[in-house]
Amino acid sequence: MNSFSLSPFLAQAAPAADAAPTVSGVAVFMFAAFVAMTLAITWWAARKSSGAGAFFAAGRRITGWQNGLAVAGDYMSAASFLGIAGMIAFFGFDGFLYSVGFLVAYLTVLLIVAEPLRNLGKYTMADVLAFRNREVPVRALASLSTLCVTIFYMIAQMVGAGLLVNALIPGDHYNAAVTVVGLLMIVYVVFGGMLATTWVQIVKAVLLMLGSFALSLMVMNHFGFSIGNFFDAVGAVSQGGETRDFMTPGFKFKGTLDLVSLCLALVMGTAGLPHILIRFYTVPDAKTARSSVIWATIVIGLFYLMTTFFGFGAATIIGPDNIANSNLSAPLLAQKLGGEIFFAFICAVAFATILAVVAGLTISASTSFAHDIFVNVIHHGREHNPGEEIRVARVTAFAVGIVSILLAIVLRKANVAFLVGLAFAVAASANLPAILLTLFWKRFNTNGAVWALAVGLVSSIVLIVLGPSVMKENPVFPLGNPALVSIPLGLVAAVIGTLLKPEPSSEAKYAEMHVRAHTGLGAEQAEPH
């Protein structure tokens, strides 16, 4: 277990059904109720919305708190809920480091990215990168990077869903679980667009917060609501025949550089995740984008704070030695403290979590393909027929869903942690440097953006493949997460690329971008009722 990957989720795929709890009919019922609710939302959204602004950006009429919850629902994946709980249950303090990084990352989003993005763009991250550069090369590469991040992240979620079901229900239901997840996300996005996706994410965020809060409360109840008793137990967890103080760092991460590289990927990667960034187009203006990040920071912060209770709770109340698959730590804890019905509820919440995240990923990928590649690269900024952009997005969403189902089935044995690590590394090394330089460096231009995206994308993939998460023993590249090397590489490439081919037109447009980013002049308006 010495792979320093970004997401611990399902790093060890449990052999199915050994000592695993089985899911009762209640869990299936609760999950069906959630699905029914999301389908009703989709039906409502499909009736309500028409036009590109509605499909891609929910008419830009989502309010601050709604978008805050939706960002939280888009972001808190199965890796957060199941994976981090498991990491804390098995490695104590080191697992909690993920919780911290995933939250602090929102300051990068808040202080640097969210408002200019809302002021400058329309539907995608590439809108900002192409603002003062030549559209075709920049959009093509930005879209490629978006699709890479999205697909890596998506496969990780879907493989996770399949393995989760297999661990909970006796027998092999992997393919069925993956197919159900894939079909549902297609339905949400194809019929309900961004509006349905948003509300599925809001409902999921509320459910996840309720489930986490109830679980935390039960843990504290177990310790007689005494923080002292709770931490005394955390200080003496029995693992592998010895008593360990789980507050002590070092049960997972051994090297400082590894730790710093991971933290860098977390704190820079989040602000480059396309499915998070496009959420800021769903609000009326930059001010609301800002307030939605603040709402998200509060919700996400409270959630990660609670990982202390249910992560350490699983370590102390059940004990890591009694958990076959670390990713089942939270559900097992729920079973032990709250009985079968609560266990069923937590399993349904885990599934809802996965569904909301994959829906966000699907709309991000299909928006980027339709808006960046189809309309702007192939058709040079014009729809040949009205409504074409949405039609292409729907077809893409369908294709993305089918491809994801197939890939998840083929890559069943894939190392999920590696895929999520890859997604964050590409986001941090390719997307974020390009966004930052576009906003803050006047001379930055098309060539620079192309180099930044290409080098960031390639270097993060190559370094992960050469690193310990793929090569296991004796890796060529020692760090589990490449961010510490690939982010500087992307930045250096951006500077060299920019200086090699100066572009007066790009510099000339800086004034317009500058003024618009900071004043909101000419920003996309919310659609009337």
Place this chain on the structure above:
Amino acid sequence: MSDKKSTNEEAWRAIEDRPEFRELLAAKRRFILPMCLFFLAYYFALPLLVGLAPDLMGKKVRGPVNVAYLFALSQFFMTWIVAIVYSRAAAKFDRRAHEIVHDLES
């Protein structure tokens, strides 16, 4: 067409050169840059100290609760405080930006 384009560029540059806009940018930079440096320094202090100063981080404060855990926990409050402080400052920036837009429209 190209004439139109360059007058357009000049118009934007004229706004960019207005003292109110320059002041707004300077005020934003004075606030956001130190804020970013602060939160990055505070955040990266955690992995660096955990890696380089394990004795300090392992020091028990109360019961088994050690410096490392309290420092990690403090990151949550740091994030919330920075977010709230920024949102208050940003409300002022909004007003100034609004005035600039208002001036341009009249």
